[in-house]
Amino acid sequence: MTIETAPKPTTSVGGAQRSWRDLLPSAAGPLIALILLITASSFMSDSFLTLTNIFNIGQQVAVLAILALGGTAVILIGGIDLSVGSVVGLSGAICGYVYVVLHQPIWIAALAALVVGLAAGTINGALITVWKLPPFIATLAMLSVARGLSLVVLDGKPLSGFPDGFRNLAIYYFGGIVPSAVVVVVVVFAIGIAYLKWRPSGRALYAIGGNEEVARLSGLPVNRLKISVYALAGVMAGIGGLLLTARLDSAQPTAGTGLELDVIAAVVIGGASLTGGVGTLSGTVFGVLIIGVLRNGLNLLNVSSFWQQVIIGVVIAVAILIENFRLRSKKAKQLGSKKAKPGRKSTTQGMEG
Amino acid sequence: MEQGLKVERISKVFPGTKALDNVDLHVSYGKVTVLVGENGAGKSVLMKVLSGVYQPDGGQMWLDGESYHPTGPTEATERGIVLINQELSLLPNLSVEENIFLGRQPMRGLAIDRKTMRREASSLLKQVGLEVDPSTIAGKLSVAVQQQVEIAKALSQKPRLLIFDEATASLGEDETERLYGIVSKLKSDNVGIVWITHRLIEIPRVGDNLVVFRDGQLVHSWDHINVPESEIIMAMVGRSLESIFKVPHEPADRTLLEVQGFSQTPYFEAVNFSLRAGEILGIAGLVGSGRTRLARALAGVSIAGAGTVSLNGKTIRIRTPKDAVDAGIVLVPEDRKDQGVAQIMTVQDNLMMPSLYSMGPLLRFGLMKNVAKDLAEKLKVKGHLHQVTATLSGGNKQKIVIAKWLPLNPKVLIFDEPTRGIDVGARASVYETIRGLAESGVGIIVISSELPEVLGLSNRILVMNKGRQTGILDRSKATEQAVMTLAVR
Numbered sequence: 001m002t003i004e005t006a007p008k009p010t011t012s013v014g015g016a017q018r019s020w021r022d023l024l025p026s027a028a029g030p031l032i033a034l035i036l037l038i039t040a041s042s043f044m045s046d047s048f049l050t051l052t053n054i055f056n057i058g059q060q061v062a063v064l065a066i067l068a069l070g071g072t073a074v075i076l077i078g079g080i081d082l083s084v085g086s087v088v089g090l091s092g093a094i095c096g097y098v099y100v101v102l103h104q105p106i107w108i109a110a111l112a113a114l115v116v117g118l119a120a121g122t123i124n125g126a127l128i129t130v131w132k133l134p135p136f137i138a139t140l141a142m143l144s145v146a147r148g149l150s151l152v153v154l155d156g157k158p159l160s161g162f163p164d165g166f167r168n169l170a171i172y173y174f175g176g177i178v179p180s181a182v183v184v185v186v187v188v189f190a191i192g193i194a195y196l197k198w199r200p201s202g203r204a205l206y207a208i209g210g211n212e213e214v215a216r217l218s219g220l221p222v223n224r225l226k227i228s229v230y231a232l233a234g235v236m237a238g239i240g241g242l243l244l245t246a247r248l249d250s251a252q253p254t255a256g257t258g259l260e261l262d263v264i265a266a267v268v269i270g271g272a273s274l275t276g277g278v279g280t281l282s283g284t285v286f287g288v289l290i291i292g293v294l295r296n297g298l299n300l301l302n303v304s305s306f307w308q309q310v311i312i313g314v315v316i317a318v319a320i321l322i323e324n325f326r327l328r329s330k331k332a333k334q335l336g337s338k339k340a341k342p343g344r345k346s347t348t349q350g351m352e353g
Numbered sequence: 354m355e356q357g358l359k360v361e362r363i364s365k366v367f368p369g370t371k372a373l374d375n376v377d378l379h380v381s382y383g384k385v386t387v388l389v390g391e392n393g394a395g396k397s398v399l400m401k402v403l404s405g406v407y408q409p410d411g412g413q414m415w416l417d418g419e420s421y422h423p424t425g426p427t428e429a430t431e432r433g434i435v436l437i438n439q440e441l442s443l444l445p446n447l448s449v450e451e452n453i454f455l456g457r458q459p460m461r462g463l464a465i466d467r468k469t470m471r472r473e474a475s476s477l478l479k480q481v482g483l484e485v486d487p488s489t490i491a492g493k494l495s496v497a498v499q500q501q502v503e504i505a506k507a508l509s510q511k512p513r514l515l516i517f518d519e520a521t522a523s524l525g526e527d528e529t530e531r532l533y534g535i536v537s538k539l540k541s542d543n544v545g546i547v548w549i550t551h552r553l554i555e556i557p558r559v560g561d562n563l564v565v566f567r568d569g570q571l572v573h574s575w576d577h578i579n580v581p582e583s584e585i586i587m588a589m590v591g592r593s594l595e596s597i598f599k600v601p602h603e604p605a606d607r608t609l610l611e612v613q614g615f616s617q618t619p620y621f622e623a624v625n626f627s628l629r630a631g632e633i634l635g636i637a638g639l640v641g642s643g644r645t646r647l648a649r650a651l652a653g654v655s656i657a658g659a660g661t662v663s664l665n666g667k668t669i670r671i672r673t674p675k676d677a678v679d680a681g682i683v684l685v686p687e688d689r690k691d692q693g694v695a696q697i698m699t700v701q702d703n704l705m706m707p708s709l710y711s712m713g714p715l716l717r718f719g720l721m722k723n724v725a726k727d728l729a730e731k732l733k734v735k736g737h738l739h740q741v742t743a744t745l746s747g748g749n750k751q752k753i754v755i756a757k758w759l760p761l762n763p764k765v766l767i768f769d770e771p772t773r774g775i776d777v778g779a780r781a782s783v784y785e786t787i788r789g790l791a792e793s794g795v796g797i798i799v800i801s802s803e804l805p806e807v808l809g810l811s812n813r814i815l816v817m818n819k820g821r822q823t824g825i826l827d828r829s830k831a832t833e834q835a836v837m838t839l840a841v842r
Contacts, residue, residue: 200709207706210695218707219678
């Protein structure tokens with residue numbers, strides 16, 4: 001044995017060939033699950049696989065989808081945002097207040113809603129980066145503050161009287177079939193997917209999630225990016241708030257309650273890792289659709305909404321189990337040992353001394 | 354019946370490598386067996402086999418003539434064999450006494466007997482020479498103190514055979530002396546000791562007999578310790594040390610980096626030096642002398658309180674890593690696992706990370722792949738671009754940390770302990786890279802605790818002691834003696 005090559009399990013391990021499994025995008029898992037779910041639902045109910053119903057689902061999950069875009073970015077960098085549901089409510093409330101009470105033109109009211117979302121998100125980002133609050137705590141606080149402010153602004157009562165043009169945001173059908181909400185989601189996600197793939201900042205988010213300190217030492221503008229991500233989540237919540245208000249044709253003080261948990265569920269089912277650095281927007285889309293199809297299918301089968309909640313919880317757990325299993329076997333294959341498990345000292349660790 | 358621990362033809366195989374190859378060893382009570390060898394030679398693996406952490410794939414073990422096959426560390430401890438790990442394993446959120454008696458708390462009926470625990474912990478700490486309150490939370494203690502608590506914990510298990518694995522790695526001089534004293538006392542209590550180290554100066558201080566490991570094999574053993582150093586090194590490395598270091602080339606005349614009055618209280622103060630283009634400046638000093646803090650301040654990881662830094666004559670303000678990187682000063686950090694590479698990302702992602710913003714408004718995937726491939730080839734990284742970085746060896750990870758900076762054409766590269774934990778083969782490769790960079794006009798700063806390394810690489814050596822700069826030695830005047838003198842002044 002020469003000195004040059006000391007015995008270390010470097011790269012003879014892992015093989016030169018990538019298995020077909022490695023070449024599939026990580027969103028393949030959720031996609032397959034979605035296809036299975038759609039197939040099962042179409043068998044169980046005749047009314048499922050109709051165009052109307054499909055777009056129905058799209059419309060029902062539109063707000064969730066838009067929030068989940070911001071949620072994906074946040075989870076990608078290893079953070080979390082518990083405030084999005086409340087910010088949805090607050091944006092809707094501000095929109096209502098500015099239009100109905102302050103008698104401003106609807107487009108100013110809508111703009112105000114977006115600004116509020118942006119502000120909330122930016123405050124979250126600042127608390128987390130500058131004052132180093134854990135994301136869980138910072139956004140938990142914002143959850144409370146935003147919800148409280150919605151109640152204050154609306155005086156605890158729903159506010160209606162929006163113009164028809166505004167309602168169209170949610171109920172207009174392009175060509176009579178495609179809901180405008182779905183169009184908004186498609187446009188927003190198309191931009192998002194392109195951004196994450198092609199822009200340096202997009203790639204940098206993965207780096208921050210992978211190892212924030214390494215990203216920082218590499219000269220990436222980590223603080224700026226983190227604040228932007230939380231600000232983005234806030235803006236998405238603002239857009240979601242407008243959509244929801246338009247759909248309901250009223251600003252409700254309790255609008256959006258609990259949405260943040262659905263967002264996390266969708267993002268995680270879509271394959272993102274809560275520790276950051278792993279995840280795709282397409283995966284999130286599938287995650288959102290899985291939740292949508294599940295709810296819709298269970299509705300068509302007349303399952304009570306209480307049981308629906310139980311089932312969705314089980315689905316989340318199963319999704320994570322499958323994802324863990326997939327990652328474990330991928331790492332074990334690369335290390336060349338069937339026994340490799342996360343948490344146990346891996347062979348390379350042992351050798352490094 | 355033979356007393357002590359005896360192992361015969363022990364083998365241990367990991368995927369792709371034979372970590373232990375037919376090793377025979379005998380450890381007697383009341384004596385210290387010193388085990389030396391380069392990192393990766395198999396010393397730690399053998400110790401983990403002896404202490405039950407790993408199961409051997411071949412061979413036999415006997416303790417006092419009886420068969421010894423621990424299925425886990427608990428059984429090994431019950432038989433009296435205790436290992437003090439290289440890596441600290443204290444639970445940072447528990448107190449010192451809770452750590453010492455973890456899982457073995459003295460009980461009074463159903464409840465933990467805290468009085469007895471406190472009393473015994475205090476006595477153990479006194480034995481080790483620590484004046485720490487046993488109720489202190491372990492995470493708040495310095496690494497050196499934590500290591501000593503580990504020793505106290507081992508002592509509490511009343512070992513008959515104690516294995517010290519690189520125990521002095523994080524200790525300062527005083528603490529090391531105290532540890533030698535503890536070892537002496539253990540010897541007189543008839544405890545058998547295995548002392549693992551790669552620092553040869555420790556051999557005459559503690560050892561009774563000497564064993565050398567290389568590439569998983571026990572290559573030489575002596576029943577005394579009066580072996581000339583060159584012979585030991587020869588056995589450890591398989592060739593004489595001189596051939597690893599070539600004389601560094603003469604740096605250019607122009608000054609690249611000028612540092613004046615650089616201070617960061619309380620870590621270091623009044624550091625002054627200049628670095629020429631193509632020069633390798635070594636920074637030597639004992640653990641705790643402030644070298645890493647200095648490097649991190651220069652690289653923008655932390656902010657210096659006072660002083661000026663100028664690059665090519667222009668003063669620059671460094672407040673973040675981005676400032677330093679933009680100016681052309683980059684760092685290869687001490688902790689490569691957590692600060693050098695993102696373990697969960699692929700080799701290519703890690704290689705291209707600093708370059709993300711230098712390709713224009715849109716990423717160019719073909720270009721990134723080619724650049725990454727080029728870098729991997731240039732530094733001989735053994736791994737595929739799409740491989741998860743965590744699965745690479747330490748040496749290859751280090752090559753990635755160095756390579757990722759190259760596309761940025763840095764002006765100054767700071768290396769902090771560049772070859773820690775890397776085997777000889779990869780080490781030579783890293784030195785070659787450093788030399789190559791210097792020859793191309795980059796300014797290099799190398800922090801190292803390995804004197805031969807600092808002496809072998811550098812044009813000049815800056816020595817620090819407890820945060821103060823004690824001197825700068827030219828290569829021609831730099832000897833181990835001279836450096837050590839400055840390091841303790």
